[in-house]
Amino acid sequence: MPARTKTAPKLRVAVTGAAGDLGALLLPRLLDDPGVEKVLALDVAKPHPEPGLEYRRVDLTHHEADRALAEALEEERIDALYHLAFIWTPRTRGSIAHELEVAGSMRVLEAAARVKLPRLVVPSLTVLYGAHRGHPALIREGAPLRGCPSSRFVSDKVEVENLVRQFRDRHPETRVLVLRFAPILGPSVDNPATRLLSRGVIPTLLGFDPLWQVIHEEDVASALHLALRAEAAGVFNVVAEDPLPLSGMVHLAGGRVLPLPRPVARTALRAIDAYGGTGVPPDLLDYMNYSWVADGSRAKDDLGFVPRHRARDAVAAMRRS
Numbered sequence: 001m002p003a004r005t006k007t008a009p010k011l012r013v014a015v016t017g018a019a020g021d022l023g024a025l026l027l028p029r030l031l032d033d034p035g036v037e038k039v040l041a042l043d044v045a046k047p048h049p050e051p052g053l054e055y056r057r058v059d060l061t062h063h064e065a066d067r068a069l070a071e072a073l074e075e076e077r078i079d080a081l082y083h084l085a086f087i088w089t090p091r092t093r094g095s096i097a098h099e100l101e102v103a104g105s106m107r108v109l110e111a112a113a114r115v116k117l118p119r120l121v122v123p124s125l126t127v128l129y130g131a132h133r134g135h136p137a138l139i140r141e142g143a144p145l146r147g148c149p150s151s152r153f154v155s156d157k158v159e160v161e162n163l164v165r166q167f168r169d170r171h172p173e174t175r176v177l178v179l180r181f182a183p184i185l186g187p188s189v190d191n192p193a194t195r196l197l198s199r200g201v202i203p204t205l206l207g208f209d210p211l212w213q214v215i216h217e218e219d220v221a222s223a224l225h226l227a228l229r230a231e232a233a234g235v236f237n238v239v240a241e242d243p244l245p246l247s248g249m250v251h252l253a254g255g256r257v258l259p260l261p262r263p264v265a266r267t268a269l270r271a272i273d274a275y276g277g278t279g280v281p282p283d284l285l286d287y288m289n290y291s292w293v294a295d296g297s298r299a300k301d302d303l304g305f306v307p308r309h310r311a312r313d314a315v316a317a318m319r320r321s
Contacts (some may be wrong), residue, residue: 008035010036010037011035011036011079011080011089011106011228012035012036012040012076012077012078012079012080012279013030013036013038013079013080013081013082013228014039014040014041014042014072014073014076014078014080014081014082015027015030015038015039015040015041015042015043015080015081015082015084016043016058016069016080016081016084016085016108017043017082017083017084017085017086017275018041018042018043019043019044019045019046019047019082020043020084020088021043021083021088021184021188021189021190022043022084022086022088022123022220022224022271023043023047023082024047024188025188025189025217025218025220025221025224026082026084026221026224026225026289027039027041027047027053028049028050028107029221029222029224029225030225030228031050031051031052031053033193033228034102035226035229036051037219038054038076038208039052039053039054040054040056040072040076040078041053041054041055041056042056042058042069043055043058043071043085044057044058044059044106050257054074057089058072060085060105060107060108061096061099061100061103062101062105062237062291065104065106065107065111065175066106066107066108066110066111066114067111068086068270069107069108069111069250070110070111070114070115072111073111073115073117074115076134077157078115078117079118079119080117080119080120080121080228081108081112081117081119081120081121082121082224082227083105083108083120083121083122083123084102084123085101085104085306086101086123086157086160087100087101087153088189088190088191089107093153093284097104097153098152098156098157101156101157101160102156102159102160102163103162104121105160106163107141107163107321109163109164109167112167112171112174113167113170113174115170116149116171116173116174117174117175118173119176119177120164120167120174120176120177121176121177121179121224121227121228121230122160122164122177122178122179122207122225123178123179123181124157124160124161124178124179124180124181124222124235125154125157125180125181125182125183125185126139126159126180126181126182126292126294127144127147127148127154127183127212127235127287127290127292128133128145128147128154128158128161128179128180129143129144129145129146129282129293129294130146130147130148130154130156130286130292131148131210131286131289131290131292132146132286132290133290135290135291135292135293136214137292137293138293138294138295138297139237139292139293139295140233140237140294140295140298141235141236141237141295141298142242143262145158145162145251148283148284148286148287150283151281151283153281153284153285160278161178164176164178164254165223167235168233175233176233177209177227177232177233177234177236177303178234178238179223179224179227179237179238179269179299180235180236180237180294181220181223181238181239182213182214182215182218182237182238182239182240183213183214183215184214184215184216184217185197185214185215185216185217185314185317185318186216186217186218186220186253186314186317187217187317188217188310189217191212192281192284194318197249197250197253197255197315197318198253198318199255199272200254200256201255201256202250202255202258202287203227203257203258203260203264203265203268203269203272204246204247204250204257204259204260204265204288205259205260205261205262205265205285205288205289205310206259206260206261206262206265208258208288208289209245209246209247210245210246210288210289210290210291211243211245211246211286211291211293212242212244212245212246212249212287212291212293212311213239213240213243213293213294213311214239214240214249214311214314214315215238215239215240215307215309215311216240216307216308216309216313216314216317217316218308218309218310219238219240219305219307219309221240222308223238223299223303223305223307224304225238226304226305227303230302230304231304232303233274234303235313236298236299236302236303236305237294237295237296237298237299237308238296238299238305239294239296239299239313240309240310240311241296241307241308241310242310242311242312243291243293243311244311244312244315248312249311249315251306252312252315252316252319253315253316253318254318254319262285262289265285265288266282266285269281269285270281270282
Protein backbone atom coordinates (compact mmCIF):
# COMPACT_ATOMS: atom_id res chain seq x y z
CA MET A 1 0.00 0.00 0.00
CA PRO A 2 1.29 3.50 -0.78
CA ALA A 3 2.36 5.55 2.22
CA ARG A 4 -0.19 8.07 3.37
CA THR A 5 0.81 11.69 3.11
CA LYS A 6 0.57 13.45 6.45
CA THR A 7 -1.75 16.44 6.16
CA ALA A 8 -0.71 19.58 7.99
CA PRO A 9 -3.28 20.68 10.57
CA LYS A 10 -5.32 23.71 9.63
CA LEU A 11 -4.40 26.96 11.34
CA ARG A 12 -6.49 29.20 13.55
CA VAL A 13 -5.48 32.83 13.09
CA ALA A 14 -6.38 36.02 14.97
CA VAL A 15 -5.84 39.61 13.81
CA THR A 16 -5.83 42.73 15.97
CA GLY A 17 -6.56 45.92 14.06
CA ALA A 18 -8.44 43.83 11.51
CA ALA A 19 -10.51 46.81 10.35
CA GLY A 20 -7.43 48.91 9.50
CA ASP A 21 -5.46 49.26 6.27
CA LEU A 22 -3.19 46.25 6.83
CA GLY A 23 -6.07 44.14 8.09
CA ALA A 24 -8.01 44.91 4.91
CA LEU A 25 -5.02 43.75 2.85
CA LEU A 26 -4.41 40.55 4.81
CA LEU A 27 -7.90 39.23 5.63
CA PRO A 28 -8.86 38.22 2.06
CA ARG A 29 -5.71 36.11 1.78
CA LEU A 30 -6.33 34.39 5.08
CA LEU A 31 -9.98 33.73 4.22
CA ASP A 32 -8.99 32.26 0.82
CA ASP A 33 -6.25 30.08 2.35
CA PRO A 34 -7.43 26.45 2.41
CA GLY A 35 -4.98 25.75 5.22
CA VAL A 36 -6.66 28.26 7.55
CA GLU A 37 -9.55 26.90 9.60
CA LYS A 38 -10.56 30.07 11.44
CA VAL A 39 -9.94 33.81 11.14
CA LEU A 40 -10.81 35.84 14.22
CA ALA A 41 -10.92 39.64 14.01
CA LEU A 42 -10.07 41.44 17.25
CA ASP A 43 -10.84 45.13 17.04
CA VAL A 44 -13.03 47.95 18.26
CA ALA A 45 -14.42 48.48 14.77
CA LYS A 46 -16.10 45.50 13.13
CA PRO A 47 -14.61 44.60 9.75
CA HIS A 48 -16.81 44.15 6.70
CA PRO A 49 -18.61 40.81 7.16
CA GLU A 50 -17.08 37.97 5.16
CA PRO A 51 -17.86 34.24 5.11
CA GLY A 52 -15.59 32.52 7.58
CA LEU A 53 -14.64 35.67 9.48
CA GLU A 54 -15.52 35.82 13.17
CA TYR A 55 -15.36 38.94 15.32
CA ARG A 56 -14.75 39.79 18.95
CA ARG A 57 -14.67 43.32 20.24
CA VAL A 58 -11.34 44.02 21.95
CA ASP A 59 -10.24 47.54 22.87
CA LEU A 60 -6.47 47.55 23.33
CA THR A 61 -6.61 50.96 25.04
CA HIS A 62 -8.60 49.43 27.91
CA HIS A 63 -6.51 48.55 30.96
CA GLU A 64 -7.87 44.98 31.09
CA ALA A 65 -7.52 44.28 27.37
CA ASP A 66 -4.74 41.76 28.01
CA ARG A 67 -7.19 39.58 29.96
CA ALA A 68 -9.87 39.77 27.26
CA LEU A 69 -7.34 39.06 24.55
CA ALA A 70 -5.82 36.11 26.42
CA GLU A 71 -9.28 34.61 26.89
CA ALA A 72 -10.02 34.92 23.18
CA LEU A 73 -6.68 33.40 22.16
CA GLU A 74 -7.10 30.49 24.57
CA GLU A 75 -10.77 29.75 23.91
CA GLU A 76 -10.28 29.84 20.14
CA ARG A 77 -7.00 27.87 20.31
CA ILE A 78 -5.23 30.42 18.14
CA ASP A 79 -2.05 29.29 16.37
CA ALA A 80 -0.92 32.68 15.07
CA LEU A 81 -1.70 36.29 15.98
CA TYR A 82 -1.16 39.22 13.64
CA HIS A 83 -0.85 42.36 15.74
CA LEU A 84 -1.84 45.05 13.21
CA ALA A 85 -3.44 47.60 15.56
CA PHE A 86 -1.18 50.49 14.62
CA ILE A 87 -1.74 53.99 13.33
CA TRP A 88 -0.08 54.58 9.98
CA THR A 89 -0.77 58.30 9.70
CA PRO A 90 0.50 61.05 12.06
CA ARG A 91 -2.88 62.79 11.97
CA THR A 92 -4.12 60.99 15.07
CA ARG A 93 -3.64 62.84 18.37
CA GLY A 94 -0.36 61.74 19.96
CA SER A 95 -1.78 60.65 23.32
CA ILE A 96 -4.36 58.37 21.67
CA ALA A 97 -1.75 56.90 19.32
CA HIS A 98 0.63 56.24 22.22
CA GLU A 99 -2.04 54.50 24.28
CA LEU A 100 -3.06 52.27 21.38
CA GLU A 101 0.39 51.46 20.05
CA VAL A 102 2.67 51.32 23.07
CA ALA A 103 0.31 50.44 25.91
CA GLY A 104 -1.84 48.34 23.57
CA SER A 105 1.20 46.38 22.38
CA MET A 106 2.23 45.75 25.99
CA ARG A 107 -1.21 44.21 26.58
CA VAL A 108 -0.92 42.09 23.44
CA LEU A 109 2.48 40.80 24.56
CA GLU A 110 1.19 40.07 28.07
CA ALA A 111 -1.67 38.05 26.59
CA ALA A 112 0.69 36.21 24.23
CA ALA A 113 2.95 35.28 27.14
CA ARG A 114 0.01 34.11 29.24
CA VAL A 115 -1.24 31.63 26.62
CA LYS A 116 2.21 30.69 25.25
CA LEU A 117 1.20 31.83 21.78
CA PRO A 118 2.93 29.76 19.06
CA ARG A 119 3.40 32.60 16.52
CA LEU A 120 3.25 36.41 16.58
CA VAL A 121 3.57 38.67 13.52
CA VAL A 122 4.11 42.42 13.98
CA PRO A 123 4.44 45.03 11.22
CA SER A 124 6.92 47.89 11.44
CA LEU A 125 8.55 50.46 9.15
CA THR A 126 11.99 51.08 7.67
CA VAL A 127 11.62 54.75 8.65
CA LEU A 128 12.57 53.59 12.14
CA TYR A 129 16.20 53.45 11.01
CA GLY A 130 16.00 57.21 10.63
CA ALA A 131 17.39 59.36 7.86
CA HIS A 132 20.90 60.34 8.93
CA ARG A 133 24.26 61.16 7.44
CA GLY A 134 26.54 58.14 7.47
CA HIS A 135 24.03 55.34 6.85
CA PRO A 136 25.53 52.39 4.94
CA ALA A 137 24.44 51.98 1.32
CA LEU A 138 22.11 49.16 2.46
CA ILE A 139 20.78 49.06 6.00
CA ARG A 140 20.52 45.56 7.45
CA GLU A 141 18.08 44.46 10.13
CA GLY A 142 20.67 44.62 12.91
CA ALA A 143 21.24 48.36 12.46
CA PRO A 144 20.17 50.59 15.38
CA LEU A 145 16.73 52.18 15.21
CA ARG A 146 17.79 55.82 15.38
CA GLY A 147 14.34 57.03 14.39
CA CYS A 148 13.34 60.66 14.40
CA PRO A 149 13.43 62.00 18.00
CA SER A 150 11.19 64.96 17.17
CA SER A 151 8.43 62.71 15.82
CA ARG A 152 6.22 60.91 18.31
CA PHE A 153 4.74 59.00 15.36
CA VAL A 154 8.14 57.38 14.76
CA SER A 155 9.28 57.22 18.38
CA ASP A 156 6.20 55.24 19.47
CA LYS A 157 6.96 52.61 16.84
CA VAL A 158 10.59 52.39 17.95
CA GLU A 159 9.35 51.80 21.50
CA VAL A 160 7.02 49.05 20.29
CA GLU A 161 9.88 47.30 18.49
CA ASN A 162 11.93 47.44 21.69
CA LEU A 163 9.05 45.83 23.60
CA VAL A 164 8.71 43.10 20.98
CA ARG A 165 12.47 42.40 21.08
CA GLN A 166 12.35 42.02 24.87
CA PHE A 167 9.36 39.69 24.55
CA ARG A 168 11.17 37.59 21.94
CA ASP A 169 14.18 37.20 24.20
CA ARG A 170 12.05 36.16 27.19
CA HIS A 171 9.63 33.85 25.36
CA PRO A 172 11.46 31.59 22.93
CA GLU A 173 8.35 29.38 22.78
CA THR A 174 6.75 32.04 20.54
CA ARG A 175 8.01 32.41 16.98
CA VAL A 176 8.08 36.21 16.47
CA LEU A 177 8.34 37.84 13.06
CA VAL A 178 8.68 41.61 12.66
CA LEU A 179 8.17 42.91 9.12
CA ARG A 180 9.74 46.33 8.55
CA PHE A 181 7.96 47.74 5.52
CA ALA A 182 9.18 50.51 3.28
CA PRO A 183 6.54 53.27 2.85
CA ILE A 184 3.45 51.49 1.53
CA LEU A 185 1.83 52.74 -1.68
CA GLY A 186 -1.45 51.73 -3.24
CA PRO A 187 -5.04 52.80 -3.82
CA SER A 188 -6.38 51.54 -0.48
CA VAL A 189 -3.82 52.87 2.02
CA ASP A 190 -3.56 56.29 3.67
CA ASN A 191 -0.18 57.27 5.08
CA PRO A 192 2.40 60.07 4.83
CA ALA A 193 3.89 58.69 1.59
CA THR A 194 0.56 58.32 -0.23
CA ARG A 195 -0.56 61.82 0.79
CA LEU A 196 2.79 63.31 -0.18
CA LEU A 197 2.83 61.76 -3.64
CA SER A 198 -0.79 62.65 -4.32
CA ARG A 199 0.03 66.36 -4.22
CA GLY A 200 0.68 68.33 -7.41
CA VAL A 201 3.56 70.42 -6.02
CA ILE A 202 5.76 69.09 -3.23
CA PRO A 203 8.21 71.25 -1.23
CA THR A 204 11.61 69.53 -0.99
CA LEU A 205 15.02 70.51 0.34
CA LEU A 206 17.21 72.58 -1.96
CA GLY A 207 20.37 70.67 -2.87
CA PHE A 208 19.11 67.26 -1.66
CA ASP A 209 17.47 64.42 -3.55
CA PRO A 210 17.64 61.30 -1.34
CA LEU A 211 16.93 57.77 -2.45
CA TRP A 212 13.56 56.48 -1.29
CA GLN A 213 12.18 52.97 -1.13
CA VAL A 214 8.51 52.02 -1.26
CA ILE A 215 6.49 48.82 -1.39
CA HIS A 216 3.24 48.11 -3.22
CA GLU A 217 0.29 47.22 -1.00
CA GLU A 218 -0.20 43.88 -2.79
CA ASP A 219 3.38 42.91 -1.89
CA VAL A 220 2.68 43.91 1.71
CA ALA A 221 -0.27 41.50 1.78
CA SER A 222 1.94 38.78 0.27
CA ALA A 223 4.69 39.26 2.88
CA LEU A 224 2.21 39.19 5.75
CA HIS A 225 0.69 35.99 4.41
CA LEU A 226 4.12 34.36 4.03
CA ALA A 227 4.81 35.10 7.70
CA LEU A 228 2.02 32.71 8.68
CA ARG A 229 4.07 29.61 7.84
CA ALA A 230 7.67 30.83 7.64
CA GLU A 231 10.20 28.68 9.49
CA ALA A 232 12.41 31.73 10.08
CA ALA A 233 11.91 34.27 12.85
CA GLY A 234 13.20 37.71 13.74
CA VAL A 235 13.19 40.96 11.78
CA PHE A 236 12.79 41.32 8.01
CA ASN A 237 13.10 44.39 5.79
CA VAL A 238 10.29 44.21 3.22
CA VAL A 239 11.05 46.55 0.32
CA ALA A 240 10.82 46.89 -3.45
CA GLU A 241 14.13 46.26 -5.11
CA ASP A 242 14.72 49.53 -6.98
CA PRO A 243 15.09 52.65 -4.80
CA LEU A 244 14.51 55.90 -6.65
CA PRO A 245 15.40 59.54 -6.05
CA LEU A 246 12.59 61.41 -4.33
CA SER A 247 12.30 63.76 -7.31
CA GLY A 248 11.86 60.77 -9.62
CA MET A 249 9.09 59.36 -7.46
CA VAL A 250 7.27 62.68 -7.44
CA HIS A 251 7.55 62.88 -11.24
CA LEU A 252 6.27 59.31 -11.70
CA ALA A 253 3.31 60.13 -9.46
CA GLY A 254 2.42 63.08 -11.69
CA GLY A 255 3.70 65.90 -9.48
CA ARG A 256 6.67 68.24 -9.42
CA VAL A 257 9.12 69.21 -6.71
CA LEU A 258 9.67 72.72 -5.41
CA PRO A 259 13.19 72.79 -3.90
CA LEU A 260 13.41 75.26 -1.00
CA PRO A 261 15.96 76.16 1.68
CA ARG A 262 15.33 74.10 4.82
CA PRO A 263 13.70 76.85 6.94
CA VAL A 264 11.41 77.81 4.05
CA ALA A 265 10.56 74.17 3.30
CA ARG A 266 9.67 73.59 6.94
CA THR A 267 7.40 76.63 6.94
CA ALA A 268 5.79 75.55 3.67
CA LEU A 269 5.12 72.04 4.97
CA ARG A 270 3.68 73.42 8.18
CA ALA A 271 1.38 75.75 6.23
CA ILE A 272 0.19 73.00 3.90
CA ASP A 273 -0.32 70.67 6.86
CA ALA A 274 -2.60 73.25 8.44
CA TYR A 275 -4.75 73.36 5.30
CA GLY A 276 -5.58 69.76 4.51
CA GLY A 277 -2.51 67.66 5.14
CA THR A 278 0.91 67.41 3.58
CA GLY A 279 1.94 63.76 3.67
CA VAL A 280 5.21 64.57 5.44
CA PRO A 281 4.81 66.59 8.64
CA PRO A 282 7.58 69.15 9.25
CA ASP A 283 9.21 67.01 11.94
CA LEU A 284 9.85 64.31 9.30
CA LEU A 285 11.80 66.69 7.07
CA ASP A 286 15.04 64.72 7.53
CA TYR A 287 13.59 62.00 5.30
CA MET A 288 13.82 64.54 2.47
CA ASN A 289 17.44 65.18 3.39
CA TYR A 290 19.25 61.84 3.68
CA SER A 291 18.74 58.44 2.07
CA TRP A 292 17.65 55.42 4.10
CA VAL A 293 17.74 52.30 1.93
CA ALA A 294 17.09 48.96 3.61
CA ASP A 295 18.56 45.61 2.51
CA GLY A 296 15.71 43.25 1.62
CA SER A 297 17.83 40.14 1.05
CA ARG A 298 16.88 38.42 4.32
CA ALA A 299 13.18 38.58 3.46
CA LYS A 300 13.98 36.97 0.13
CA ASP A 301 16.27 34.27 1.52
CA ASP A 302 14.49 33.35 4.76
CA LEU A 303 10.89 34.45 4.26
CA GLY A 304 10.63 33.56 0.58
CA PHE A 305 9.42 37.06 -0.27
CA VAL A 306 9.98 38.32 -3.81
CA PRO A 307 8.18 41.59 -4.65
CA ARG A 308 5.97 41.43 -7.74
CA HIS A 309 5.95 45.21 -8.15
CA ARG A 310 8.95 47.45 -8.73
CA ALA A 311 9.08 50.75 -6.89
CA ARG A 312 8.35 52.72 -10.06
CA ASP A 313 5.22 50.62 -10.65
CA ALA A 314 4.03 51.23 -7.09
CA VAL A 315 4.53 54.97 -7.56
CA ALA A 316 2.83 54.96 -10.95
CA ALA A 317 -0.16 53.28 -9.32
CA MET A 318 -0.53 56.41 -7.20
CA ARG A 319 -0.94 58.44 -10.39
CA ARG A 320 -3.68 56.13 -11.67
CA SER A 321 -5.52 56.18 -8.36
